[in-house]
Amino acid sequence: MAKKRKKAYEVGELDQYLFGQGNHYEIYKKLGAHIVKNGKTEGVYFAVWAPNARSVSVVGEFNDWDTQANPMEREEPLGIYTCFIPGIKQFDMYKYCIETYKGDLIFKADPFAFHAELRPGTASKVYDLSQIKWSDAAWMEKRKNWDHKKEPMSIYEAHIGSWKRHPGREDEGFYTYREFAKDAVDYMKYMGYTHIELIGIAEHPFDGSWGYQVTGYFAPTSRYGTPEDFAWMVNYFHRNKIGVILDWVPAHFPRDAHGLADFDGTPTFEYQDPRKGEHPDWGTKIFDYGKNEVRNFLISNALYWVEEFHVDGLRVDAVASMLYLDYGKQDGQWVANKYGGNKNLEAIDFFKHLNSVLLGRNPGALMIAEESTAWPMVTGPVEEDGLGFSLKWNMGWMHDFTEYMKLDPYFRKDNHNLMTFAMSYAYSENYILVLSHDEVVHLKCSMLNKMPGLGFDKYANLKVGYAFMIGHVGKKLLFMGQEFAQLREWSEERELDWFLLAEKEHQAVQNWFRDLLHLYKKNKALYEMDDSWEGFEWINADDRYRSIFSFMRHSKDGKKNLLFVCNFTPMEWADYRVGVPRRKQYKLILDSDEEQYGGNGRKKQPVYKAVKQECDGRPYSFAYPLSPYGVAVFEF
Incomplete structure (x- = not known):
């Protein structure tokens, strides 16, 4: 009996083969929910990878969440479940009802959904990306020949939900992606930043995680609007000559019932052995980097942000936790690799594959490692056994700098080397000097309140510290609010204390940092030989x-x-x-x-x-x- 011929939008044999090999870089165009035409009938084609499920059905608003109404068909050999449902429209909510091998029914959001319900809701939403229009062709063309080693990079790290808020509204008063873009562009141009780095963009259920515990890897968070609104924001930044970097979290994911954890009733995306598959400190699951389909999920996700949404770079969170099998673990909580060591060989291969593909397909894009140890060759070429990142956060400089700045000036003479030591290794990697959100939360104090003394001394200390940072070798990153000497620690629950700018001390710090950034951008001496x-x-x-x-x-x-x-x-x-x-x-x-x-x-x-x-x-x-x-x- 002849096989039924697959339609173009359906998961075919080649799709399954490439996904199984870990090389289907646009698998998000096949898995997930896609508005298509089946003959003359418009509807949605659903496809989900659930290899150990007994059965899967689609439930949603369109079938009153009936677990029997729309069963899916299993495709071998990988265990991908598919179905076409007519009449479903943009923004319709849905989930997958998965019958586990034990016979339990669990309800999961779509790992490949492009849009999600606003929390506390946890459903996925049908969304068609093809309607998004772009007008940043000049920026994208120029990016192809952009060389980060020879150009200035002053990065404004920001969290949209707590940058500014609309006062007096019944909801949280969040700025939308579009509102944020307009105000942030004006501010960044005035200040002299070249790039914005956004934290908390991929969909996440809990505001207090700041977006570092992701449940919707392909969905820009609905807190601030739709995927089209998100694209409009990126487009607007580009038209104003500002690059966009996103925080990206391939290190771990939360245990939330609707998320990736035990997706089909078994460890699907995470390692099976809890000694490899769980972070005891963070209460999260660790991706299985040895599984081709999981590596493919993550690599296609990175490409999705860069290629579909024109994002200029990804800052990869918690790289050290991926590279070391014993990261944050006690004896007995981890398993050595095949050579008896503590390096995660699968994660190393994953990074080499990821960076080679993403940077090879997207010249001028950036891959930035937040790596807190002395792992060698993080920004070294893959051909020479490096990890292939473009840039690395200089956590050593950040630690020494903040420790020195906290000291009473009387004791600084005995710790002089804290400020000079970073130059001894400044050219071992391509570095970004960072004073990030991590340094101004959890009782660590704002940058201003790290400074010793009272009154004038605090502000003057901060200004001389910022000048040293701008003059030092390396790209620059500062978290929002620190440029005008925010007094309080950062909280995601409120906007920055913009009212401080009515006080001359805070205005003075902002003026100083603004003019330092413009000095940096204007003078090639401060950036064109950062690697020499x-x-x-x-x-x-x-x-x-x-x-x-x-x-x-x-x-x-x-x-x-x-x-x-x-x-x-x-x-x-x-x-x-x-x-x-x-x-x-x-x-x-x-x-x-x-x-x-x-x-x-x-x-x-x-x-x-x-x-x-x-x-x-x-x-x-x-x-x-x-x-x-x-x-x-x-x-x-």
Whole structure:
């Protein structure tokens, strides 16, 4: 008997083969719910992978959630269940009713759903992505030749639900994707950011997880609108020359009954052995990176955000927890690999595959690792046994920097190396310097309240710290609110304390950080040789007793170089002498003493001429009045 010929939208033999091999990079176009025409009849084609289920049916608004009304047909060899249901429309809600091997009925959201019901509801919604219109062709074309190693990147890490809210509304007052885009673009252009990194975009049931416990990997959260609204936001950022990065969470997923956990009544997406398949600290499940279909689910999801929604990069959360089998576990809670070690060989292969495919198909896109250990070659090429990421968060710098900044200035001289050590490994990876949301929650204090002292000292400390960060090698990331010295820790339950900008101290910090970002964007010396020893040079890395750091940043053509002097104590130096390489004129282009930055407003001469007087091991030098916690940036 001849086999029934498959329609174009149906899961075919080739689809099953590629999915089974882990190489079906657009499997989301076949699995999930898709509005199609079966002959002249319009409806929805459903397909779900549930290999150990006894049976599966589709339940929803359209059949009064009747478990018998729309049974699905099992396709071998992978156990994909499919059916076509006529008459279903956009936004109709549905779930899969799965009969487990034990005979229990469980109700699951669609792992490949493009849209989801607003929490606390947990159903999936039918959604057609083909209606989305784009007008960012110029940005997408330019992206193909964009090289992150040679371009500035100042990233504004933001959470839409707590950036701003509409006051007095009965609901939470969330900004929609479109409202957020319009306001955030204006603000970011004013401040001088190049990229926005959004946390909490993939659908998640619990606000307090900040989006790091995902139940809908293919669904932009419905808290702020539809997938079309999300696309409109990305499009709007691009038209205003701002790149969009999303936080992406392939490390783990929650146990929520409607989510991926024990999807068909057995560990489907997670490792079967709980010693490999569960995070005891987080109470979550760990993806089985050894299973081809699971790897395919994750890789196709990463490609989906970049290719369907034009996202410019993914920041991959909790990479270390994936690389180490014993991460966050005690003896007896983990299983060694086949060589007896603690490396997850399957996760390593997954990263190499993921980064090769995504960056190979999308030149100019970014893959960014949040990796907190000294794992080698995170941004090294896969061909040389690296993991193939574009950039890595510099967690070591962040830890040393915040520890130093918390110290009373009197004790900084004994911890001087905390600020210089990062330069000893600065070129081992392609780094981003980060002061992220993780540093301003859970009683860690806001950036301002990490600073020692009272009043003026707190604000001045923060400003000199930010100047050091912008001058240092590496791309930059700062979490929202810290650019104007938010007093309180961040909470997802309220908007930022924008009212603080009515106070001159907070306005001064914002002015300072704004002008630092514009300085960074304007001067190639601060970014075009971030991956080369030739781009950074200490003038004096050892002035520990005065806790002053001086260094130069060089441009490739040598025409426009910068000299930074940063004073980390309240001591004033009427004529701080700094060594310089040439007998040139040094033009003061940024001075923290200016009134708009909260300084004393004392006028300084605009240009300083170096004289032949040895200092800091250099043949020439000039003297400059350096104020308490003073910062001076010179161009030469």
